[in-house]
Amino acid sequence: MRKAASRVGEARSRWGGALILVALFALGAFFISRIPAEPAFPRYVGAGDPTPRAGGTFEWTVGSAVRTLDPHIAYDTLSFQAVRLVFDGLLDYDDEGNLIPSLARELPEPLDDGRSFRFRLREDVYFHDGTHLDAEVVSFSFHEMLSRSKGSPGYGFFKVLKGAEAYHQGEAERVEGIVVEDRFTIRFDLEERNLTFLNAIALPFAYPVSPKNIERFRGDRAGLARNPVGTGPFVFDDWERGVKLTFKRNAHYFEKNRPNPDTMVMWENVDGTTAARRFRNGDIDILSGAPKVHLLFFQNSPAWKPYLFLEPSVTLFGLAMNCEIPPLDNVHVRRAIAAAIDRQAISDFMLGLVRPTGQPIPPQLKGYDPELPTAQRYDPERAREELRIAGYPNGLPEPIEVWIGEGEGSRNLAQLWQSDLAEVGIPIRLKQVAFSAYLVETAKEKTVPMFVSGWMMDFPDPSNFLDVLFSSKSIHPVHSENRSFYRNAELDDLLDRARGEIDPEKRASLYRAANEIVARDAPWAFLYNAVDFVVVQPYVKGYRHHPVWANEYRGVWLDLPRRAASEKDFDVHSRDEVRTDGVDGGDAR
Amino acid sequence: MDPRALRKLWRHRGAMVGAALVLFVLALGAFGPYLAPHPPAQQFRGELLVDGLPVGPFEVEGFPLGADPLGRDLLSRLLHGARLSLSIALLATFIATVIGVSVGLISGYAGGFVDGLAMRFVDLILSLPFLLIAIVIQKSLDGAGIFFISVLLGVLSWTGLARITRAKTLQARSLEYVEAARALGYGELRILLRHVLPNIVGPALAIGTLMVANMILAESALSFLGFGLAPPAASWGSMLSESQSLMEWQPTLTLFPALLISATVFGFNLLGEGLRDAFDARL
Numbered sequence: 070m071r072k073a074a075s076r077v078g079e080a081r082s083r084w085g086g087a088l089i090l091v092a093l094f095a096l097g098a099f100f101i102s103r104i105p106a107e108p109a110f111p112r113y114v115g116a117g118d119p120t121p122r123a124g125g126t127f128e129w130t131v132g133s134a135v136r137t138l139d140p141h142i143a144y145d146t147l148s149f150q151a152v153r154l155v156f157d158g159l160l161d162y163d164d165e166g167n168l169i170p171s172l173a174r175e176l177p178e179p180l181d182d183g184r185s186f187r188f189r190l191r192e193d194v195y196f197h198d199g200t201h202l203d204a205e206v207v208s209f210s211f212h213e214m215l216s217r218s219k220g221s222p223g224y225g226f227f228k229v230l231k232g233a234e235a236y237h238q239g240e241a242e243r244v245e246g247i248v249v250e251d252r253f254t255i256r257f258d259l260e261e262r263n264l265t266f267l268n269a270i271a272l273p274f275a276y277p278v279s280p281k282n283i284e285r286f287r288g289d290r291a292g293l294a295r296n297p298v299g300t301g302p303f304v305f306d307d308w309e310r311g312v313k314l315t316f317k318r319n320a321h322y323f324e325k326n327r328p329n330p331d332t333m334v335m336w337e338n339v340d341g342t343t344a345a346r347r348f349r350n351g352d353i354d355i356l357s358g359a360p361k362v363h364l365l366f367f368q369n370s371p372a373w374k375p376y377l378f379l380e381p382s383v384t385l386f387g388l389a390m391n392c393e394i395p396p397l398d399n400v401h402v403r404r405a406i407a408a409a410i411d412r413q414a415i416s417d418f419m420l421g422l423v424r425p426t427g428q429p430i431p432p433q434l435k436g437y438d439p440e441l442p443t444a445q446r447y448d449p450e451r452a453r454e455e456l457r458i459a460g461y462p463n464g465l466p467e468p469i470e471v472w473i474g475e476g477e478g479s480r481n482l483a484q485l486w487q488s489d490l491a492e493v494g495i496p497i498r499l500k501q502v503a504f505s506a507y508l509v510e511t512a513k514e515k516t517v518p519m520f521v522s523g524w525m526m527d528f529p530d531p532s533n534f535l536d537v538l539f540s541s542k543s544i545h546p547v548h549s550e551n552r553s554f555y556r557n558a559e560l561d562d563l564l565d566r567a568r569g570e571i572d573p574e575k576r577a578s579l580y581r582a583a584n585e586i587v588a589r590d591a592p593w594a595f596l597y598n599a600v601d602f603v604v605v606q607p608y609v610k611g612y613r614h615h616p617v618w619a620n621e622y623r624g625v626w627l628d629l630p631r632r633a634a635s636e637k638d639f640d641v642h643s644r645d646e647v648r649t650d651g652v653d654g655g656d657a658r
Numbered sequence: 659m660d661p662r663a664l665r666k667l668w669r670h671r672g673a674m675v676g677a678a679l680v681l682f683v684l685a686l687g688a689f690g691p692y693l694a695p696h697p698p699a700q701q702f703r704g705e706l707l708v709d710g711l712p713v714g715p716f717e718v719e720g721f722p723l724g725a726d727p728l729g730r731d732l733l734s735r736l737l738h739g740a741r742l743s744l745s746i747a748l749l750a751t752f753i754a755t756v757i758g759v760s761v762g763l764i765s766g767y768a769g770g771f772v773d774g775l776a777m778r779f780v781d782l783i784l785s786l787p788f789l790l791i792a793i794v795i796q797k798s799l800d801g802a803g804i805f806f807i808s809v810l811l812g813v814l815s816w817t818g819l820a821r822i823t824r825a826k827t828l829q830a831r832s833l834e835y836v837e838a839a840r841a842l843g844y845g846e847l848r849i850l851l852r853h854v855l856p857n858i859v860g861p862a863l864a865i866g867t868l869m870v871a872n873m874i875l876a877e878s879a880l881s882f883l884g885f886g887l888a889p890p891a892a893s894w895g896s897m898l899s900e901s902q903s904l905m906e907w908q909p910t911l912t913l914f915p916a917l918l919i920s921a922t923v924f925g926f927n928l929l930g931e932g933l934r935d936a937f938d939a940r941l
Contacts, residue, residue: 342903360903365711414703417710418728475884477902484728484889488701499889500800 110372112351114638115608115628121328123318125627127609129355129620130339130347134311137294140276141214144222146525149273150620151335154316155197156276156299159188159207160267166433166529166616168267172202172277172300176267183262183571186270190253194323196279197304204255208247210277212236215244223274226527229266231258262569264576268528302329302623311337328611328626348604354627355612357603357620360478361420367604372639378603380614381424383433383529385538387593388471388486389522392555393515397469401459403591406519407445408452409493410486412596418485423597428588429534431598433616435573436531436580443589452493464494471497472507472520483521486596512549522552522593529617531580532568539587540564555592607634663860663936673932679925683918687744690737695720698738699890701729715910723914726897727904735892736914742893744922746808747873753812754873755819755866759858762823767831767850777824780817788814788876793885802888811876819865823858830857860937868930871923878919894919 131147140152161171170176172194177186194202214221215230217237227233232245246258259266269275279298286293297305300323303316316333339347341359345366348356356363367373390397390406397403412425427445430437438444456464473483483499490497497519502510511517526533537543541561543550560583567579588595601619605612608631615621667673696702706713706725714724715732723732765776795810796802830836831854839849874894880886881895889896894915901911 362903362907365907411703417703417707420710477884477899480884480889481727481900485701487890488699488728500802501884 109370110636110639111376111607111634112349113606113608113631114634115610115631118628121611121626122629123326123328123331123626125330125629126332126334127330127355127622127625127627128334128336128353129357129622130336130344130353132338132340132344132358134337135308135314135335138297138305138308138314139290139294140273140278140297140299141219141221141223142290142294143273146619147337149618150622151314151316152273152276152297152299153301153618153621153623154303154333155297155301155305156273156278157194157301158271158273158276159190160271162271162529162615162617164613164615168271179264179571180256181258183259183264183569185256185258186266187250187254187256188270190255191323192253194300195321196282196298196300197319198279198281198298200279200281202277202300203252204249205252206280207255207277208249209280209283211247211275212244213278213283214274221274223269223272226269226272226274229259229261229263231260262571264571265528265530265532265568268530268533272527302327303333306332313337329623330625330627333622348606351606354609355603355605355622355625357601359602361422361602364420364422364602373604376605376607378601378605378612378614379421380601380603381432382599382601382619383431383526383616384523384599385426385429385431385534385595386423386521386523386599387596388519389511389553389593390519390591391515391517392553392592394518396459396461396465397518399459400590401455402461402465403594404445405452405455405459405493406490406495407591407594408448408455409495410489410594410596411447413447414489415482415485415597418482419597422600422602424600425596426598427595428584429539429593429595430531430580430584431526431534434526434529434531434534435577436535436584438581438584441581441585441588443585445588445591445595447489449489449493452495456494461494465496468496468498469519470500470517472500472502472511472517474507474521475501475503479521511552512545512547514544514546514549514554520552523599526617531584532564535560535580535583535587536564536568539592553592555587555590557586557590560586606631607638667932667936670932670935672928673936676925676928676930676932679921680929683740683744683922683925686737686740686918688741690740694731694734694737696731696734698735698892699730702731703729705729706731712904712908712911714908724908724910726911727901730892732911732914735897736894736918739892739894739897739915740918742804742887742891743874743877743895743919746804746811746877746893747870749805749808750811750815750873750877751866751869753809754816754869755862756816757813758816758819758865759823759855759862761816762820763827763850763854763858765820766824766827767846767854773824776820780820783814783817786814789879789883792876792880793883796880796885802886804887807877807880807886811873811880815869815872815876819862819869822861822865826858826861827854830854860933864930864933864937866930867926867933871926871930874919874922874926 131150133147135147135151136145137143137148138151138155140156143149143152157171159171159173160168163169168176172191173188174191175189177188180187190202190204190207196202200206213219215224215227215233215237217239224237230244230246232241235241236244248256248258250256276299282296282298286296295308302319302322304319306315306317308314314335318329318331344353344356345359345363347353367377388406390403392398416423416425428437428441473479480501487497487499507520511520524534524538537550539551539555539560541551541556544554544556563579563583567576567583570576570579601614603614608628609625610628611624611626613624702725705718706721706729712725712727712729716722717724721731721733723736726732726735761776765773792810792814836849836853839853877886877893878895878898881893882899884899886896887893897915898912905912
């Protein structure tokens with residue numbers, strides 16, 4: 070009896086288990102089926118009104134956290150995005166990357182053979198706290214930024230101002246080269262002729278700040294970083310740290326009736342894949358910096374394609390080699406490395422989001438030469454030959470340690486050239502390191518032999534690449550900007566001459582000569598220039614990918630009222646691609 | 659070993675399924691690299707990458723499972739990965755077992771101050787978040803070899819076994835034949851090894867088998883997060899990691915390594931459960 074009873078119990082429990090399992094699966098399947106699919110075409114379109122007008126809320130996401138809203142301290146792309154909404158400079162760049170006046174009435178004429186510049190200011194500019202912008206305020210801002218206590222990372226750009234160093238060291242009360250001529254006129258006198266100075270004036274470090282606000286937060290750096298007061302088209306509203314920043318349209322902006330959204334919301338710490346999903350769901354208005362695989366979707370969707378921007382950015386990426394660490398102190402080893410890497414394979418792998426290069430100056434800038442004779446190119450035979458000359462006919466005996474970034478993308482990309490290098494006899498050992506450690510360690514002499522390196526320009530001028538990355542003046546024992554510790558007296562001389570050259574043709578040819586030297590000596594294996602990948606919603610108007618600022622949202626306006634899109638809004642030929650579920654009628658916000 | 663336990667194991671259906679899976683996976687690890695049609699790190703960019711994206715299963719002849727995101731033969735990487743992942747898991751388990759059993763034996767047999775100290779040390783290690791500590795150690799010592807990862811996983815996971823061993827030792831210490839051995843004047847070491855240790859073998863086997871499954875998962879997690887073997891080595895975890903972003907586009911890239919990981923973990927768990935039932939090795 071007992072035996073039989075227990076068998077029944079066993080059977081019941083077995084069936085019970087199976088039943089629970091089936092129920093769970095059914096429940097899971099039900100929930101999965103309720104997850105709305107992302108539509109294959111944009112969820113919303115605009116009203117179709119071509120007249121620019123103000124209003125609405127513009128939202129976008131960024132991948133990490135904004136560090137500061139203090140323009141004197143901000144020195145990363147995310148902080149720049151936020152700072153540029155709240156502040157204006159004396160000068161700015163137009164959509165072509167040319168300098169244009171902003172708070173200044175016109176571009177200043179160089180005086181004294183390019184050693185002095187006089188700016189006449191607009192007289193109708195007020196800060197968000199009501200302070201009237203005049204020459205004294207501009208002078209105050211510069212003194213604040215150049216002071217030692219501020220510790221601005223932009224100080225180096227303004228060292229050329231007469232007396233800036235004495236003031237920075239505390240030896241002078243004022244910067245001798247900043248002269249207030251009358252209420253709305255200010256003059257900058259330089260130590261030497263320098264034509265890149267106007268570019269420095271257009272950097273966010275030089276944006277005028279409200280003296281009242283600076284005094285309010287005197288001694289409270291964190292407070293100042295969170296409470297910006299500028300003259301810009303948007304007034305800072307709120308910052309929920311690590312989550313989002315909110316800005317309101319400046320109704321009193323000096324340029325009247327700007328067609329800007331009423332509210333701008335910048336979401337922080339949203340990773341690329343999440344951002345892509347939110348964008349496809351219509352929750353955010355612009356998508357930038359999504360992983361490459363999402364490009365496939367937007368490129369292959371006829372409805373999205375018109376709103377996709379692929380813009381080559383003025384950037385440089387490559388493998389930096391420390392020229393003081395053997396065997397990389399041997400130019401032939403460096404050339405072998407530069408010749409061993411198949412740049413086209415990298416570009417293919419990145420689905421065209423990078424363009425191969427073999428020289429330091431990016432294609433958009435003066436001095437770039439598509440026919441540069443010393444340009445590095447993929448040539449494994451040449452790489453083996455250079456190794457032979459260097460005394461390694463059988464390849465390098467020891468692997469070289471190469472530092473790469475964290476994450477799947479860096480790891481995959483690195484294995485691409487790891488295999489190329491192994492092919493010609495250069496073994497390497499990849500080490501993934503955090504960005505912060507990378508920044509500190511690669512700037513120290515004789516520390517990291519080889520590492521992936523990238524540079525985004527501060528302003529569109531070849532000096533911002535060659536002077537910073539390859540001049541021996543940028544070498545410092547612990548905080549080196551020239552992280553390959555490459556020295557060449559001939560190059561230094563060319564760069565010095567180019568900096569003061571007024572004739573643009575001569576200047577360009579000097580930079581081309583410098584470009585040729587750097588490509589030949591291979592302190593880096595120059596690999597590629599990046600392409601920015603941006604998609605906007607159909608109702609977002611006035612977006613132009615900016616050559617200097619990249620993600621520039623000062624000029625966007627929204628074609629309101631937006632409404633749910635339907636298939637008919639798009640010329641979609643393949644009906645299979647279109648799913649209509651998940652499209653609702655209302656505004657999701 | 660207790661023959662009744664073995665008989666019990668033989669009749670345990672789950673354990674037998676587990677044993678079959680384990681045998682299969684071990685065979686993969688042993689012979690896989692010889693069966694692999696291509697070198698695991700060789701990139702066939704021309705054949706296996708179309709517009710920068712890897713081909714899928716059965717699209718190109720000679721590459722039945724298609725390519726990984728870098729144009730390497732997926733099948734070959736899976737087969738080589740089997741040996742790597744299993745080597746690490748088995749070596750780590752061996753290390754953890756040796757440490758765990760030694761600490762448990764000594765602690766349980768010595769008792770008193772030694773016992774207290776050892777058990778508090780066990781508590782300390784158990785209180786550490788496993789993956790986090792593993793990552794910190796991996797980062798600070800900067801090791802990425804098979805041996806390093808195995809030792810790292812091993813020295814962090816012996817604590818459970820030490821506790822069980824200690825409990826079994828305490829039990830065994832008061833058994834009559836142990837008392838008899840002591841009365842006969844045998845040395846401590848001899849008593850420990852000849853009379854106490856055999857009581858531990860069964861439970862240790864059960865726990866060790868379960869541990870292999872955990873080690874496979876731990877190694878996969880470390881590699882997935884980018885703290886495992888240095889590239890271009892192929893372990894199942896690093897294969898998952900390297901195909902993350904293409905997961906939606908080409909699901910088989912993540913499916914195959916994930917299936918192998920699951921099968922291995924499932925097999926070792928089933929076998930381990932069976933052994934545990936057979937040897938009654940409950941904590």
